[in-house]
Amino acid sequence: MSEIKSGIGRRTFIGGAVAGAAVTGFPHIAGAQAKVIKVGMPTILSGRVAILGTSSIPGVQVAFNAINAAGGIDGRKLELVTRDSKGRPDEAAKVTRDLINNDGCEIILDGEASSGSFAVHEVIRDLGVLCLHTNSESSTLTADPKQKVKTAFRCARQGIHDAVAGGSYAAKIAKEKGLKKWMTISPDYAYGRDNTAEFIQYAKVFEPSIEVVDQLWPKLFAPDYTESITKTMQVKPQAVYSALWGGDLVAFIEQSNLYRVFQNTAFFSGGLGDPPILTAIKNLPQGLNTAYRYNKKFPDNPGNEQFNDEYVKLVKHEPTNWGWQNFVAANFVIEALKRTAGKTDGAALASEVSGMQLKTPLGVGGTITMRDTDHTIINYPVAWGKTVSKAPWVVDYVDTEWSKILEIEQQWKKEKGWA
């Protein structure tokens, strides 16, 4: 039997160590002028909420395609690299590290839902690249000063803004139509309960006569809502608020249609306004109240319609809320890169993004601002409208004044000890 030589040569060892470090340990060091600027996106691409990721990606691609067609940033093209976290926060953190350390991504667009975003946030705190969270609506991510990371921003709607806008709208309708007896039907998990509590809290602030007579909490991803619907028929509320979303909301509305629930009950939904949801419902009742998620006619300008058309060319449906948020986030990145002349250093890009007033067709008055104090966007559409049975599916949008939202947000922050 021949003897196995067990020693490792010095050169082999050094080579292996360098390769190992490159793969596992140290951040990828890109060439000063690598031809392509890689932007990484951890997101959810499988499971029941895959639409979060699959509708986020084309939003970024519309923006990147436009800048690349115009020659890129000083001749350097932008490339999006995506990874599936499967909706698991630990996986989101892992793939974010992989994107930066192994795939050479110099910027992160975090397309995770809230639970994953907090994990990505900590990776960014550690590695210091520019990151824009594009889908997390959790207010805590940016409102709590303890969470602040110098190079991390949120380019997504935020729970507190939605609650104020939704509460204000609901109170107005309640006052007009005398809707005092309310009920809520929301999914039984953190987002469903928090979102519902905030909506009702601000609806009552603006219209104290609102009384919540019952609250139902069907399970997240429940296939059947019959018992909740028939319970609603027994309680006979004048209005229902629901934080159901996605396929759950589609099933709920279709099943409610069988009982003609919406003929006598006003319905308010934070999640109905996404075009793929509106079009998935085969018999969309008229007059349901929904928060703006996306609409090619709102804001009503040619730039928005162009974004919609470019998006539809990439996928077979109109943009979702996540679609426009990622489109705007990609444009924040592009604008920052232009201002740094293609320099991808996290601190340099962050100082450009902070306080940036981005001209975009999706903004109120054509601008969305990345607030420098807490790294989150303001002046995005927070309108509510009513459904109609054909395209554009939602009409009569009523916007809430941002000055009113900011004033109440400031009070809310003080109550939380964050301002």
Add this chain to the structure above:
Amino acid sequence: MNLEALASCLSTSACAVTQVSTALIIGMLLFMVASGLSLIFGVLGVINFAHGAFYMVGAYFAYAAYQATESFAVAFLAGALGVGLIGILFERFIMSRVYGKDVLMQLLVCYAAILIFDDLVKIIAGPEYKMMGMPEAFALPPLEFGGGFVPAYYVFMILASLAIGIGLWLAIEKTRLGKIVRALAINPPMVSALGINTTMLYAGVFGVGSLLAGIAGALAAPTRTLTPGMGLSILIESFIVTVIGGMGSIVGALIAALLIGFTRAFGAIGFPLFVDGLMFAMMALVLILKPSGLLGREPAR
């Protein structure tokens, strides 16, 4: 806990009718899935953990057929027969190889099948949810009974499930083929010794069990969103039904499914926070007091 509301509901005909119909809607669909699971276990002695995936495939077949033809009858047949055929192929090429093996091996094979079916659906139909929508014939105002309201489609669903359940029971209890199937469940070597092709019978029974899952999927498709993996939640409830009713008993499955339906319908009124808890408590109680289930066969000594 709001027992006052529950008592008030039971004393009002409108509320009682609506909630009883809710119980039947939930229960009869569950019965369709659980009866197939129970039939397969009763005759073949295997627990088909992939049964929920068959329910999902039935729903997608119905959806695809409805998209192509806009006929609910065609959609229903496509869901039922398509899954019945898949069940026969699954039994012949996969499950028959693990008969008599450790239950863990059967579980692994079925789990692999679940993952494969889920991924195939994702590849073919996409990861996003789908909604078939209500067929034109059923797009009617809800029917009124004693002040309570029941949607026309749900009346059809309840009656169709009941008719299929009765037909299945009659086929097993009152026909020669049913007698052979019952004999097969008790003594397969004797049935084989009488010159009956037991291999074909096994495949046939598995096919019928699967067909029932396909029917449930097709019946659910007009009112539920379709997603890859949608079979898991109904599989869990079906197991509760089969454990309570007794593995292998069709009538037991019906009683247990209705028990679950009534628990959920009236629980939503009286004890909304303990509906799931009560369902599992009932299952635990049956396992402790009568492990073979309400109408299950006691194991031979």
